[in-house]
Amino acid sequence: MAKRDVVFPSGRQALYERNRYSPAIRSNGFLFVSGQVGSREDGSPEPDLEAQVRRAFDNLNAILKAAGCTFDDVVDVTVFIVDPESNFDTIWKVLPDYWGSAPHPTLTGIGVTWLYGFQFEIKVIAKLP
16 A cells, blocks of 8 residues: 555644544545544643634644645535534534635535534545645
């Protein structure tokens, strides 16, 4: 197997190494980004949901930037939401600040019961420039 072309954002490599996964991998012209949550620098959850969603997008954008991308390069999004019936409106009001203008990427939303103390996670695939 060829060596994986891993992308690390600045300042968080130890967190990824401790948890044993890569933040993103370049492959065949695409960037596959692991699910990003609203974690603080030490990996703990941001307690406020809106702030947690903003941190998740900030963490995602740091990875995209490290790969030479922006959210405009994202073609596919998967979001995971704990208790979507209660949390959807709070989460969706944050999206326009990060999502950009149409045409938007494809989207799959999944309601889950547990995200290791988080309420929101976002995973994307981006086309490398």
